[in-house]
Amino acid sequence: MQRIGVFVCHCGTNIAGTVDVAEIVEMAKPEPGVVHAAEYPYMCSEAGQNMIINAVKEHNLSGVVICSCSPRMHEATFRKAAEKAGLNPYMVEIANIREHCSWIHKDKAEATQKALTLTRAAIAKVQLNSPLFPDESPVTKRALVIGGGIAGIQTALDIADAGFEVDIVESTPSIGGKMAQLDKTFPTLDCAACILTPKMVDASAHENITLYTYSQVDKVEGFVGDFTVTIRKKARSVDFEKCTGCGACSEKCPSKKSPSEFDQGLCTRPAIYTPFAQAVPNVPVIDREACLKFKTGKCGLCETVCAPKAINFEQEDELVERKYGAVVMATGYEPVSLDKFGEYSYDSSPDVITSLEFERLTNAAGPTGGALTRLSDKRKPKSVTFIQCVGSRDVTQRGKAYCSKICCMYTAKHAMLIKEKYPDIEVNIFYIDVRTPGKAFDEFYRRAEDEYGVRYIKGQVGKVIDNGDHLQIQAVDMLDNKKMELQTDMVVLATAIEPVESAKSIATMLTASIDTNNFMTEAHPKLRPVESPTAGVFLSGVCQGPKDIPETVAQAGAAAAKVIGLLVKDKLMSNPCTAKPDELYCNGCSVCENVCPYGAISYEDCEVNDHGVREVRRVAQVNKALCQGCGACAVTCPSGAMDLQGFSNRQIQAEVDAICR
Amino acid sequence: MHGNNDYQQEQIRTISGAEDRKCMKCGKCSASCPSYDSMDIRPHQFVSYLRGGDIDAMLSSKSIWKCISCFACVERCPRDVKPAQIIEAARLMVIRQQGENYLSPDDVPELLDPELPQQLLASAFRKYAK
Amino acid sequence: MSVANKEFKPLIVAFCCNWCSYAGADLAGTSRLAYPAEVKIIKVPCSCRVNPLFALRAFQKGADGVIICGCHPGDCHYSTGNYYTRRRITLLYSLLDYLGIEKGRTHLEWVSAAEGTKFAATMNKFVETIHELGENVRLEDLRCKSE
Numbered sequence: 001m002q003r004i005g006v007f008v009c010h011c012g013t014n015i016a017g018t019v020d021v022a023e024i025v026e027m028a029k030p031e032p033g034v035v036h037a038a039e040y041p042y043m044c045s046e047a048g049q050n051m052i053i054n055a056v057k058e059h060n061l062s063g064v065v066i067c068s069c070s071p072r073m074h075e076a077t078f079r080k081a082a083e084k085a086g087l088n089p090y091m092v093e094i095a096n097i098r099e100h101c102s103w104i105h106k107d108k109a110e111a112t113q114k115a116l117t118l119t120r121a122a123i124a125k126v127q128l129n130s131p132l133f134p135d136e137s138p139v140t141k142r143a144l145v146i147g148g149g150i151a152g153i154q155t156a157l158d159i160a161d162a163g164f165e166v167d168i169v170e171s172t173p174s175i176g177g178k179m180a181q182l183d184k185t186f187p188t189l190d191c192a193a194c195i196l197t198p199k200m201v202d203a204s205a206h207e208n209i210t211l212y213t214y215s216q217v218d219k220v221e222g223f224v225g226d227f228t229v230t231i232r233k234k235a236r237s238v239d240f241e242k243c244t245g246c247g248a249c250s251e252k253c254p255s256k257k258s259p260s261e262f263d264q265g266l267c268t269r270p271a272i273y274t275p276f277a278q279a280v281p282n283v284p285v286i287d288r289e290a291c292l293k294f295k296t297g298k299c300g301l302c303e304t305v306c307a308p309k310a311i312n313f314e315q316e317d318e319l320v321e322r323k324y325g326a327v328v329m330a331t332g333y334e335p336v337s338l339d340k341f342g343e344y345s346y347d348s349s350p351d352v353i354t355s356l357e358f359e360r361l362t363n364a365a366g367p368t369g370g371a372l373t374r375l376s377d378k379r380k381p382k383s384v385t386f387i388q389c390v391g392s393r394d395v396t397q398r399g400k401a402y403c404s405k406i407c408c409m410y411t412a413k414h415a416m417l418i419k420e421k422y423p424d425i426e427v428n429i430f431y432i433d434v435r436t437p438g439k440a441f442d443e444f445y446r447r448a449e450d451e452y453g454v455r456y457i458k459g460q461v462g463k464v465i466d467n468g469d470h471l472q473i474q475a476v477d478m479l480d481n482k483k484m485e486l487q488t489d490m491v492v493l494a495t496a497i498e499p500v501e502s503a504k505s506i507a508t509m510l511t512a513s514i515d516t517n518n519f520m521t522e523a524h525p526k527l528r529p530v531e532s533p534t535a536g537v538f539l540s541g542v543c544q545g546p547k548d549i550p551e552t553v554a555q556a557g558a559a560a561a562k563v564i565g566l567l568v569k570d571k572l573m574s575n576p577c578t579a580k581p582d583e584l585y586c587n588g589c590s591v592c593e594n595v596c597p598y599g600a601i602s603y604e605d606c607e608v609n610d611h612g613v614r615e616v617r618r619v620a621q622v623n624k625a626l627c628q629g630c631g632a633c634a635v636t637c638p639s640g641a642m643d644l645q646g647f648s649n650r651q652i653q654a655e656v657d658a659i660c661r
Numbered sequence: 662m663h664g665n666n667d668y669q670q671e672q673i674r675t676i677s678g679a680e681d682r683k684c685m686k687c688g689k690c691s692a693s694c695p696s697y698d699s700m701d702i703r704p705h706q707f708v709s710y711l712r713g714g715d716i717d718a719m720l721s722s723k724s725i726w727k728c729i730s731c732f733a734c735v736e737r738c739p740r741d742v743k744p745a746q747i748i749e750a751a752r753l754m755v756i757r758q759q760g761e762n763y764l765s766p767d768d769v770p771e772l773l774d775p776e777l778p779q780q781l782l783a784s785a786f787r788k789y790a791k
Numbered sequence: 792m793s794v795a796n797k798e799f800k801p802l803i804v805a806f807c808c809n810w811c812s813y814a815g816a817d818l819a820g821t822s823r824l825a826y827p828a829e830v831k832i833i834k835v836p837c838s839c840r841v842n843p844l845f846a847l848r849a850f851q852k853g854a855d856g857v858i859i860c861g862c863h864p865g866d867c868h869y870s871t872g873n874y875y876t877r878r879r880i881t882l883l884y885s886l887l888d889y890l891g892i893e894k895g896r897t898h899l900e901w902v903s904a905a906e907g908t909k910f911a912a913t914m915n916k917f918v919e920t921i922h923e924l925g926e927n928v929r930l931e932d933l934r935c936k937s938e
Contacts (some may be wrong), residue, residue, distance in 0.1 A: 007821030070817045072809075096832070099820025104911075105828050114828040121833065343693070343737055344884035358884070392737035393685060432687040441733040462692030462737065478705070484698050486920065513870060521870070533870050595872045635879065648838055652833065653848055659804055659831045660852035 002063040002127050004093075005036040005055050006119065006405050009043035009068035018102040024067060027116050031123050035059050044074050055598065056085035058544070062409040063091045063126040065335070067119050072628040090576065095122040102132040113642065117659055124658035128651045132576035135591075135624040138323040139182030139225040143563050145170065146217055146506060149177020150549060151541025151556045152330035153203050160208035160561030164567045167322065168203065168561060169231055171260070174279035175200055177332055181262060181356065183363040184314045185549055186413040187444035193278065193365070204332040209339060214285055218319065220509040223600075223626045233318040237286035238272075242310035245282035249302035249311065250274070258290040258365075263358045266375070267367035268656025272302050272311075286313075295551055326394040326563045327510060328531070329520055330540040330556070335495040336391045339399040344390065344493055350375040350467035352491040355410055362417050374490055375454045381489030383426040384418055385473055386411050387461045391496035393432070400496045402517060405546035407494035408435050412445040412454075414492060419452035427454045428486065430461050430475055434601065457484070464491050488600060503543055511599030512537045520544045530559040533595060534598060538562050577646035578627035579619040579634055583608045585641030588618035592633035592642050600626035601633060669716040669754065671712040679743040682782035690744040693784035700724035704734050711747055725752040730784040749787060752786045756789075763789035793853070798874075801855040805829045805914070806845070808838045810868035811903045812860030818907030819914075824833040824912035830858075837861070839872035841881040846897055850930035856896050856921040860910070863901040892930055895920045 006028040010016035021039045028037045028265040036059045043066060055061060064087065066078050069093040079089035097115040097231035103583045105111040133589040143159050145152045148170030158168040168175060179185075180200075182192035203209050212231050238249075253270035260267050262275040269275075271290035275284060292299035293313060303311040335356055338346040346352045351374045353361065374381055388411055389430035391399040407432070415427045429448075434456065436442040458478040465472040499518045507514045512532040514522040520539050523531040530539050540559040541552045567570075582594075583606060593601045600623045606614050620633075620642065631644040643649055674681070678787040690704040691697055702710065702773040710719050719725070756763070764785055773791055808815040813834050819826065835841055838861025846857040859880060861873040880899045888894055898917055902910045 022758070070813075070820070072817055096817075096834075099817040100832050101828075103820040103823055105824070106824045107828075110828045117831055148915050176833060211784060389687070389739070396739060396741050396910060399739055412792075432685060458686035458688070460689035460739070462689055462733070463695070474692055476688045476697065476703070478686065478688040478691075481703060481706075483691075507744065537813045569936070595875060597872070628869060630837040630872045632834065632837070632872055632875050635839060635842045637874070638868070644836070644840060647836055649842065652835065652837065652840075652842075652845055656804060656845055656849045658851055659833070660849055 001218055002033045003035045003059065003061050004031075004033045004065060004123060004126055004574065005052070005059060005061040005067045006031075006034055006038075006067065006123065007048075007052055007055070008037070008039040008119075009038065009048070010041040011102075012041060013071060015068070015098050015102045016113045018105060018108055018116045019097055020108060021623065023112055024095070024115055024119055028065075028119055028123065031387060033037040033063070033119060033127050034123060035060065040223070043068050044077055046217075049077070050608075052078070052081050053085040056087050059167075061087065063129055063383065065093050065095060065119065065122045067095040067097045067115065067122070070094075070096045070100070072475050088133075089133040089629075091126065091129050093122040093126040093129065095119045096326060115231065117444075120661065121655040125651045125655040128648065128654055131607040132645055134472070134573040134576045136571045136573060137569060137625045138227050139569050140227070140323045141165070141278050141567050142167070142322070142324050143228070143326045143328060143567065144322070144329055145328045145540075147177070147332055147543070148175030148211070148213065148371065149330060149541065150179040150199070151543075151552045152177070152328070152558035153199050153554050155328050155330060155540045155563070155582045156203055156209050156352065157199065158557050159540040159567075160206045160564050162560075162564045163208070164564065165208045167210045167211070167212060167217050167231075167324075169217055171216050172215070172275060173236070173273075173283075173285045174275050174281070175203060175211060175213060175215045176276075176278075178356075180276065180278075180544035181264070181574055183366075183419060183658045184413060186409045187438075188505045189413070189416070197278045200278070204280045211281065212320070212482065213281060217506055217509065218407075220327070221622055222323075224566070227324045227327055227536065229322055229324055229327070231319060231320045231400065235315040235317050237311065237313055237315050238284055238285055238308065239290070239310040239312050239315075240281070243283045243306045244272075244308055246307070247274075247284075247306070248305045252301050252305045254299065254301060255290050255292050255626055258287055263360045263367050264354070266357055266360055272558070286595050289431040292476075326536050326538060326566050327655055328540050328559050328563060329503070329506065329510070329512065329543050329545040331500050332508060333497040333542040333546075334500050336400065336498050337492065338391070338495060340364060342385065343388065343463045343557050344461070344491070345464045345471075346493060347420070349464070349471065351466070351471055351489065352464060352493065352494045352640050353588065354493050355407065355414065356495070358414055358492045362414070371416060372425070380422070383428070383488040384413060384490045384492065385488040386431065386492045386494065387430045387473070388494040389460065389491040392494075393511055394496075400498060400517060404494075404496045405435070406548050408445065409548065410440055411492075411494050412436075412448040415448045415454040416452055419448075419454060430459055430473075430489070431456055432458070432460055438550075445494065446610040471507045497542065497546055506622070510534060513597070530555055530562055536626075572625065575629055576624075577644065578624045579622045579631070579642055579644050581587065581622060582641045583617070583619045584610055584642070585639045586617070586619040588638050588643070589621075589638060591636050591638065592620055594630045595636045597630070597632070598626045598628055601629075666716050669713045670776075672749060672754065673716065673750045676753055677743060677746035677748045679708075679711070679750070680741060681708050681747070682740045683740040684708045684712065685740055686727075687739065689737050689739065690742070692736045693733040693779065695731060695733070696724075696727045698728055699727045704748070707747045707751070708744055709744055719751045722751075722753055724748065725755065726744055726788070728752075728788075730787050752788060765790075770790055794853065795929045799922065801829050801922060801926075802851045802865060803856045803858065804854045805830050806835050806838065806841045806857070806859045807870070807902075808831050808840075808861045808868075808872075809834055809836050811862035811866065811901075811904060812838070814904035815902040815910040817908045819906065819911040820907075822907045824895060824907055824911035827918045830914050831916055832928045837867065837869050837872035838876040839869070840878075841876065843879055843886070845884060847930070848925055848929060850896070852891070853899045853927070853931045855896070855924075856917060856926045857916070858898045858917050860913070861899050863903055866903065887918070890930070893924050895924055895929060
């Protein structure tokens with residue numbers, strides 16, 4: 001039996017005005033376990049708290065019930081007071097007799113009666129309370145960033161600058177991501193490479209950053225503060241230490257027919273290649289599917305020309321296991337496939353291209369050296385037509401229901417880039433709505449029409465027909481309600497973007513959740529936008545939702561701040577109100593494991609002592625660092641083995657019983 | 662009169678199964694329509710007329726006979742609105758009000774010729790029969 | 792004492808999740824929005840902590856109505872807790888139906904932390920429903936009666 005003290009607060013007249021406080025004190029005294037009951041005008045004041053502390057010591061109390069305002073208000077205050085008195089803070093229960101009683105009822109007898117019931121429920125609960133202790137877990141002071149685009153680079157730089165070690169895992173041979181492929185950036189029209197490449201170099205030169213390029217995450221185990229991640233370094237077939245990046249191998253490689261990923265397949269690359277000139281690291285990889293040596297066993301020219309003897313055909317994938325305190329998802333996006341959009345003739349006509357392909361086409365380092373030419377006949381187009389919302393805002397099976405956000409701005413940018421270089425080219429843009437919220441964004445878009453004479457036409461295009469010499473656009477000008485049969489030479493499709501495919505499997509490994517569009521879910525859509533609901537997993541960039549570069553960089557910095565906030569801690573204190581299984585009752589059915597949203601439950605073979613009989617059984621184990629204490633498992637457990645500390649089955653039933661008495 | 666209009670509006674929604682409220686006014690239906698030039702009310706306008714409850718204008722429009730039921734607008738609509746089905750529902754309402762079939766299955770054998778695509782026959786039934 | 796003369800004072804147990812509904816109830820309090828004193832709230836971390844057996848226990852002990860409140864679907868602090876609740880309570884409804892207990896005696900409602908008005912209105916309406924249904928005589932275990 002506990003020794004319980006009941007403390008009733010007047011809260012000035014807030015409570016005492018409607019509830020007969022003295023009666024509560026008197027009626028609480030005969031309750032089982034109650035050895036002391038008192039009242040005070042303001043329990044939360046220092047004097048009130050001291051009153052509790054003294055009473056705990058004087059009456060040797062083991063449990064405390066405070067009848068006061070909502071626990072959301074002062075539970076922490078009273079728990080601290082109890083701790084000062086040498087009591088475990090989780091031996092305190094609050095009866096909410098202000099928000100849930102005195103403030104909503106007028107009749108004093110009725111309110112007093114209800115307050116008494118609530119007090120009895122709290123007493124009944126505290127009878128069954130037991131001291132709880134937060135678990136401490138160590139923090140590995142190292143972060144993993146998955147994805148080496150601008151989001152990943154920025155997050156890594158910010159964390160590294162704060163003095164923590166960071167590893168970047170990037171699946172392609174170079175960091176840089178999509179931003180490296182872009183020509184100019186809106187709304188300032190500064191060149192993407194000029195602002196990105198210094199950051200790439202910074203990241204590779206930073207003493208706290210390790211790059212794992214051409215690598216992927218194979219396995220994630222553990223939890224916040226203590227993740228163990230297996231990274232697969234795919235075989236480059238080139239010795240990282242020996243290679244000087246001279247490029248002789250690529251030059252001499254006879255197999256030059258592979259489509260260049262970096263140039264969106266608009267041109268080809270050799271089998272041994274670096275994706276682009278400023279690649280970081282500047283170490284090539286051999287594409288084993290294309291390499292003659294791997295396909296036929298004959299060739300090895302690269303090996304012959306490589307002066308430092310860096311080529312290694314025997315190299316194998318290497319698995320690296322590392323520990324991390326935090327993981328940042330920065331996996332980015334891909335344009336959607338246009339297979340299902342036959343009406344735009346993307347697959348059948350080389351002169352219909354996506355916006356990302358246009359970026360390469362207009363880039364001075366691109367396949368045409370920045371000259372705008374039709375891919376079919378290398379002719380300079382007289383007219384270019386842009387079509388927006390291709391696959392975005394499309395609720396059918398073909399597209400994505402969301403707005404891809406960046407397309408309105410980059411389409412305006414593309415139009416201006418054309419007009420800047422070739423004022424004689426006619427540029428038309430078919431739009432549904434132009435959406436340009438953002439600093440200096442609308443002004444930018446208006447300049448396209450006002451200054452450069454780009455024509456914006458409201459209406460989605462019905463069909464693009466390739467008739468050899470020209471492309472025929474079928475559309476309707478919605479504002480004139482007139483049919484348009486437009487002849488053009490090149491069509492650029494503002495293709496919707498979606499998260500990269502691998503994001504899904506990585507999220508599963510991290511037990512982080514994703515939404516119906518495979519974007520990562522935030523812990524809270526407004527207040528915790530860069531954290532995943534899974535503790536220790538953070539979100540950066542488009543993996544969380546469509547974003548432009550400034551937003552991505554801002555979010556990357558925010559994610560880094562959250563990571564730093566975690567890594568500076570030496571230990572993590574967990575909420576002790578976690579689930580706890582009773583090994584003797586557990587029948588190993590795994591139902592709890594399946595309902596846990598945090599992956600906190602696992603099954604292990606443990607030796608249990610069942611009334612003197614020792615045997616090994618498969619029983620549930622709760623990882624206290626991961627468990628957030630929702631209680632879903634406790635309810636789902638068919639054998640009643642799982643319970644939630646602080647809100648146990650018996651405690652809640654005792655409250656129910658006390659209320660229904 | 663207005664009550665009747667509300668009734669007709671609901672009738673068209675029920676018959677067509679079309680979702681006029683989903684429309685984002687992109688105009689792709691009209692842009693895809695092969696009969697656009699011969700229509701007085703265009704496919705995208707059918708959606709907004711239904712949305713606004715202007716049913717009389719739809720029913721008296723020539724467009725309901727100009728639509729060739731190719732369903733390109735339904736196929737391409739990014740919002741799954743189904744404009745052709747709205748037009749078809751309007752047409753059905755007119756035919757039902759007049760209480761006549763304009764195409765009887767008995768007449769079909771005479772109309773057949775080897776060049777005639779099956780789809781046209783199906784469309785003709787959609788257009789001219791109850 | 793004649794039972795018929797006694798005014799029916801229903802006994803109602805409300806389970807509120809800590810993050811949304813309990814805060815909603817607090818807001819009803821701070822906004823001084825009255826609802827009947829018959830409603831007694833038990834705080835749980837998440838609506839998914841409410842075992843349907845708790846509701847049965849309450850009925851057994853003489854409660855006339857049990858109401859469970861959670862965050863709106865999609866807003867759960869624990870991501871998916873309220874979806875579990877929804878399924879479990881649906882099963883509870885069919886169980887009660889099978890037992891011959893009026894469905895209206897149990898109710899599941901989504902109340903956010905900002906919906907103090909909705910909380911009070913929900914409670915008022917629920918108490919009204921229980922008044923219409925009358926005393927819970929079918930499930931109450933008379934052996935549990937203290938008097």
